[in-house]
Amino acid sequence: MDLSSSRRNFLKAVTALGAAGLPPADADAPPPASASAPAAGSGTALMHPAHHGAHRGAVPGEAEAFQCLTGPEAAFVEAAIGVLIPADELGPGAREAGVATFIDRQLAGAFGTAARTYRLGPWPEGTPEQGFQSRLTPREIYRAGIAESDAYCRTHYGRGFDALEALQREEVLKGLEAGSIALESVAAPLFFSLLLANTQEGFFADPMYGGNRDKAGWRLAGFPGVAAAYVDEIGKHNVPYRVEPVSIGDVQQGRAPVDAHGHALHTRLDKRS
Amino acid sequence: MTATRLKPVDVVTVGVGVSGTILGKELTDAGLQVVGLERGAPRDTHPDFDMPGIHDELKYSRRFELMQDLSRETLSFRNAPGETALPMRQLGSFLPGEGVGGAGVHWNGQTWRFLPWDFETRSRSIARYGKDALAADCTSQDWGVSYADLEAHYDRFEQVYGIGGRAGNLHGEIRPGGNPFEGPRSRDYPNPPMQDSYATALFAQASTALGYHSFPMPSANMTRGYTNPYGQTLGPCVYCGYCERFGCEMGAKASPQTAVLPALLASPRYQLRTRANVLRVNLDSQRKRAVSVSYVDARGREFEQPAEIVLLTSYVFGNVRHLLLAGIGRPYDPVANQGVVGRNYAYQCISGVTAFFEDKAFNPFMGAGALGQVVDEFNGDNFDHSGLGFVGGGFIACSSTGTRPIESHPVPPGTPRWGGAWKKAVAHYSGRSLGIVAHGAVQSYRTNYLDIDPTYRDACGLPLLRMTFDFHDNERRMSEYLTARAEAIARALAPSAVSAAARSGRYSIVPYQSTHNTGGAVMGADPATSAVNPYLQSWDVPNVFVVGASAFPQNAGYNPTGTVGALSYRVADAIRERYLQRPGPIAG
Numbered sequence: 001m002d003l004s005s006s007r008r009n010f011l012k013a014v015t016a017l018g019a020a021g022l023p024p025a026d027a028d029a030p031p032p033a034s035a036s037a038p039a040a041g042s043g044t045a046l047m048h049p050a051h052h053g054a055h056r057g058a059v060p061g062e063a064e065a066f067q068c069l070t071g072p073e074a075a076f077v078e079a080a081i082g083v084l085i086p087a088d089e090l091g092p093g094a095r096e097a098g099v100a101t102f103i104d105r106q107l108a109g110a111f112g113t114a115a116r117t118y119r120l121g122p123w124p125e126g127t128p129e130q131g132f133q134s135r136l137t138p139r140e141i142y143r144a145g146i147a148e149s150d151a152y153c154r155t156h157y158g159r160g161f162d163a164l165e166a167l168q169r170e171e172v173l174k175g176l177e178a179g180s181i182a183l184e185s186v187a188a189p190l191f192f193s194l195l196l197a198n199t200q201e202g203f204f205a206d207p208m209y210g211g212n213r214d215k216a217g218w219r220l221a222g223f224p225g226v227a228a229a230y231v232d233e234i235g236k237h238n239v240p241y242r243v244e245p246v247s248i249g250d251v252q253q254g255r256a257p258v259d260a261h262g263h264a265l266h267t268r269l270d271k272r273s
Numbered sequence: 274m275t276a277t278r279l280k281p282v283d284v285v286t287v288g289v290g291v292s293g294t295i296l297g298k299e300l301t302d303a304g305l306q307v308v309g310l311e312r313g314a315p316r317d318t319h320p321d322f323d324m325p326g327i328h329d330e331l332k333y334s335r336r337f338e339l340m341q342d343l344s345r346e347t348l349s350f351r352n353a354p355g356e357t358a359l360p361m362r363q364l365g366s367f368l369p370g371e372g373v374g375g376a377g378v379h380w381n382g383q384t385w386r387f388l389p390w391d392f393e394t395r396s397r398s399i400a401r402y403g404k405d406a407l408a409a410d411c412t413s414q415d416w417g418v419s420y421a422d423l424e425a426h427y428d429r430f431e432q433v434y435g436i437g438g439r440a441g442n443l444h445g446e447i448r449p450g451g452n453p454f455e456g457p458r459s460r461d462y463p464n465p466p467m468q469d470s471y472a473t474a475l476f477a478q479a480s481t482a483l484g485y486h487s488f489p490m491p492s493a494n495m496t497r498g499y500t501n502p503y504g505q506t507l508g509p510c511v512y513c514g515y516c517e518r519f520g521c522e523m524g525a526k527a528s529p530q531t532a533v534l535p536a537l538l539a540s541p542r543y544q545l546r547t548r549a550n551v552l553r554v555n556l557d558s559q560r561k562r563a564v565s566v567s568y569v570d571a572r573g574r575e576f577e578q579p580a581e582i583v584l585l586t587s588y589v590f591g592n593v594r595h596l597l598l599a600g601i602g603r604p605y606d607p608v609a610n611q612g613v614v615g616r617n618y619a620y621q622c623i624s625g626v627t628a629f630f631e632d633k634a635f636n637p638f639m640g641a642g643a644l645g646q647v648v649d650e651f652n653g654d655n656f657d658h659s660g661l662g663f664v665g666g667g668f669i670a671c672s673s674t675g676t677r678p679i680e681s682h683p684v685p686p687g688t689p690r691w692g693g694a695w696k697k698a699v700a701h702y703s704g705r706s707l708g709i710v711a712h713g714a715v716q717s718y719r720t721n722y723l724d725i726d727p728t729y730r731d732a733c734g735l736p737l738l739r740m741t742f743d744f745h746d747n748e749r750r751m752s753e754y755l756t757a758r759a760e761a762i763a764r765a766l767a768p769s770a771v772s773a774a775a776r777s778g779r780y781s782i783v784p785y786q787s788t789h790n791t792g793g794a795v796m797g798a799d800p801a802t803s804a805v806n807p808y809l810q811s812w813d814v815p816n817v818f819v820v821g822a823s824a825f826p827q828n829a830g831y832n833p834t835g836t837v838g839a840l841s842y843r844v845a846d847a848i849r850e851r852y853l854q855r856p857g858p859i860a861g
C-alpha cells in the first residue's frame with residue numbers, strides 16, 4: 001500500500017469527523033487558563049466551530065509536531081530508531097512508522113513524567129535485581145542521555161550522532177547497550193534499554209499513539225490489532241489467519257465493521273476462510 | 274487530623290477484590306451489615322472494559338492502567354537480610370491490583386485446586402524421604418487443614434466462578450482426560466473445558482506420546498453461557514486473547530465484577546466505598562480486639578469505621594502490612610526464627626521453553642487466559658524425588674493466553690536484540706513459535722520474609738512493607754529438572770530451534786514472573802509458627818481474619834486463586850456457623 005496516500009486518507013477521515021462529529025461547544029465555557037499555551041489554538045477552534053470547523057482544512061503533519069523533543073533531540077531519536085528497527089525489503093522501519101512521534105508523545109505525558117513511579121528518596125543505585133532506581137524521569141533520562149551521547153560522538157567522531165555513518169551509529173548504540181560508553185547523569189545501558197523498549201512499543205502499539213503508522217509493525221508481525229471473535233477460528237489448526245489489521249481508531253471512527261459485541265469483522269488477506 | 278467517626282457496622286472488609294467480594298456476599302447473606310473499603314476506583318465491564326478501547330496493549334499491558342499506582346504506595350525489596358532494601362519504583366515481577374475487583378479484574382483465570390500433598394508438605398516429605406528432606410533453613414510446614422477439609426470450599430468457588438474443566442478424580446475414581454493426580458472431587462466442574470488451539474493440541478499429542486497424562490487447564494473463561502449460584506449470568510468467551518492484564522469486554526471471565534458484585538451490590542446490607550484507602554486497624558486498650566479501621570477518602574478526609582469483625586482482604590502485601598502497622602501478632606525475627614507476622618513469604622518459580630518452527634501457523638493472538646493443556650506428572654510429590662536434591666515441583670503447560678506484539682515477539686536464540694536481523698526474525702517467527710511453561714513451587718525459608726521498611730514511606734506517610742526474598746537451591750534444582758522435562762516435550766515436536774532457560778541465580782524484581790505472592794500471615798495449627806489459625810483468624814486478635822494467599826505457609830506449583838477462593842469460603846462458613854454463635858477464638 002502507498003504509505004503517504006493512506007496517511008492522507010487517514011487525515012481526511014479525522015478531519016471529516018472533527019467537523020461533523022464534535023458536539024456544539026458550550027458558549028459559557030471559560031476560556032483556556034493560559035492564552036499563550038500551545039493548546040490555546042485548538043481550544044479556540046473548539047469554541048468557535050462555526051468560524052473554523054466547517055472550513056478547516058487538514059494541515060498535513062500538524063499532528064506530528066514535537067511537543068517535547070527539541071530539534072537536536074528529535075534528530076538523535078530519528079537516527080537511533082532507524083538503526084534499532086531499520087526500513088528494509090520487509091517494510092518500513094521505526095522511523096517511517098512514526099516512532100519518533102510516539103516517543104515524543106510518551107515523554108510529554110504521564111509516562112515521561114513518571115506519573116505512576118515511586119519517586120521518594122533516598123536514591124542509592126542498588127543491585128540489578130532491585131530494578132529501576134534513577135532519580136530522573138524518563139523525559140529527563142532522554143534529555144541527559146541524548147545530550148551526553150551526542151557529546152561522546154563529537155569527542156570520538158567529531159560529529160553528532162545523527163551525522164554519523166550507519167556503522168558508526170551501530171557502534172555507538174552497542175557501546176551504550178553494553179555500558180562501554182559511560183554517561184555522566186544516567187547509566188548508559190538504562191538509557192539504551194529505555195530507548196529500545198520505547199522504540200518497540202511505538203512500532204507495535206495502536207497507531208493512535210503516533211507510531212505504528214499504517215500499522216507497519218502489525219503488518220510485519222501478522223498481528224490483527226483489535227481482535228475479532230475467534231471462537232470459530234481457534235479450532236482451525238495450522239491455518240494462518242492473515243487479515244487487514246484494525247486499530248482502535250478504525251472502530252471508533254467507523255472505518256472498520258464490527259459485530260454486535262464490538263469485535264472487529266476482519267478482512268481476510270489469505271484466500272481461505 | 275481529626276477523623277469522623279461513622280456508625281458501627283458488623284463487618285468491614287479492607288479491600289474489595291476476589292476475597293473481599295466473596296466474604297461480603299456470604300456475610301450479607303447471613304444477615305450482617307458489611308462495608309467494603311476499596312482504595313481504588315469503581316470499575317465495571319461496561320463502560321470500563323468496552324470495545325474497542327480495551328484492546329490497547331500499550332495502555333493496559335505496558336503502562337499497567339488497571340494495576341497498583343506505585344507513586345502512592347509500593348514496597349521495598351532486597352535479596353538477603355544483610356542488604357539495603359530499595360523501593361520497587363516501577364512494576365515488574367508482579368502486578369498487584371488496585372480498584373474494585375482487585376487483581377481479579379486482570380487475571381487469566383487459571384483456576385486450580387492444590388494437591389492433597391501440598392497441605393502436608395513438611396510431614397509427608399519427611400515421611401517419604403527422611404528427616405533431612407527439607408533444607409535446614411527451610412520453614413515450609415503443614416497448613417493445619419487438609420485437602421479434604423477444603424474440598425467443599427473448592428467446589429463452591431468453582432461453581433461461583435463457573436470453572437470449565439474435566440475432572441480427573443471423581444469420588445476417588447480416576448477419569449480419563451482429566452488430571453489423575455488431583456485430589457478426589459465431590460462433583461465435576463460446572464462447565465466443559467475450553468477448545469484447544471493448535472499449540473495446545475500439539476503439546477497434548479507430544480506429552481501423551483511421552484507417556485504423560487495431558488489434560489485441559491481449569492478455566493474461569495466461560496466455555497458457554499453460565500448462570501452461577503448467585504444468579505449471575507456470564508457470557509461465553511470468544512477467545513479474543515485479551516485476558517491477562519485486561520478487563521473482559523464480554524463479561525466472560527469470572528471476576529468480582531461478573532460473578533459476585535452485582536448480587537452483592539443489590540443487598541441493602543452492603544455498602545461499597547471506593548477511593549477509601551485504609552490506613553490502619555485500631556485496637557482496644559488491651560490490644561485483644563479490633564474496634565475500627567481508619568481510612569482516608571478521595572478528598573483527604575479521615576474516617577473511623579467501627580466494626581465487630583475486621584476482614585483483611587487487601588492482598589498479601591496489604592494484609593501483612595496492616596498486621597505489622599497495627600501490631601497484631603508478633604513480627605517475625607529471622608535471626609531467632611521467632612515471631613510470626615511476615616514469616617514464610619514465598620512466590621512462584623516459573624521457567625519457560627520456546628519452540629520455533631518453519632512450517633506451522635499458530636495464530637498466537639487468539640486464545641484465552643486459561644486456555645491450555647497441562648501435565649502434572651512433575652508437580653508436588655507426584656514423582657519420586659529420591660536423590661534429586663529438592664522437594665516439590667510444578668505443572669508443565671502449553672497455554673494460548675493470547676499474545677500481543679510489544680510484549681511477545683519471540684525470536685530464536687542467537688538472534689540480535691535489534692536491527693535488521695532482529696526484524697527479519699520477528700517477521701518470520703511471529704506465529705511460528707509456541708511456549709511451554711514450568712510453573713514451579715517455592716518453599717519457605719528463614720531468610721525470606723516481610724517486615725516494615727525503616728526508611729521509605731508511602732504517600733500517606735506510612736512506612737512501606739519490606740520484602741526480603743531469594744530463590745534457594747531447592748528451587749533452582751527443581752527449575753532445572755522441570756525445565757528439562759518441558760524441553761523434552763518441546764523437542765518431541767521437532768522444532769527448528771528451541772530456547773530453554775531454567776531459573777538460576779538470584780531472584781530479580783524486574784522481569785514479570787507472576788502475581789502469585791504468598792505467605793507472611795500464614796495459617797497453621799501452632800501459634801508459634803502461624804499468624805492465623807486454620808480458620809484464618811488471628812491468634813492474637815480474634816475478631817480479625819486475614820484472608821488471601823497471605824495464609825499459604827509456602828507456595829504450591831499452581832496458580833493461587835482457586836485456593837484463595839476456597840479459603841474465603843472456609844472463612845465465611847467459620848464466621849457464620851461458629852464465630853457468630855460464640856465470638857472469640859474458634860477452637861480446632
Ligand SMILES: Cc1cc2nc3c(=O)[nH]c(=O)nc-3n(C[C@H](O)[C@H](O)[C@H](O)COP(=O)(O)OP(=O)(O)OC[C@H]3O[C@@H](n4cnc5c(N)ncnc54)[C@H](O)[C@@H]3O)c2cc1C
Nearest residue numbers: 288290291292312371375376377381382383551591832834
Ligand atoms: C496479570 C495477572 C494474571 C493473573 N492470573 C492468574 C491466574 O490465571 N490464576 C490464578 O489463580 N491467579 C492469577 N492471578 C492472581 C489473582 O489475581 C490473585 O490471586 C487474586 O486477585 C487475589 O485475590 P485477593 O482478594 O487476595 O486480592 P485482590 O483481588 O487483588 O484484591 C485486593 C484489593 O484490596 C485493595 N487494597 C489493598 N490495600 C488496601 C487498603 N489499604 N485500603 C483499601 N483497599 C486496599 C486493592 O486495591 C485490591 O482491590 C493473576 C494476577 C495478575 C496480576
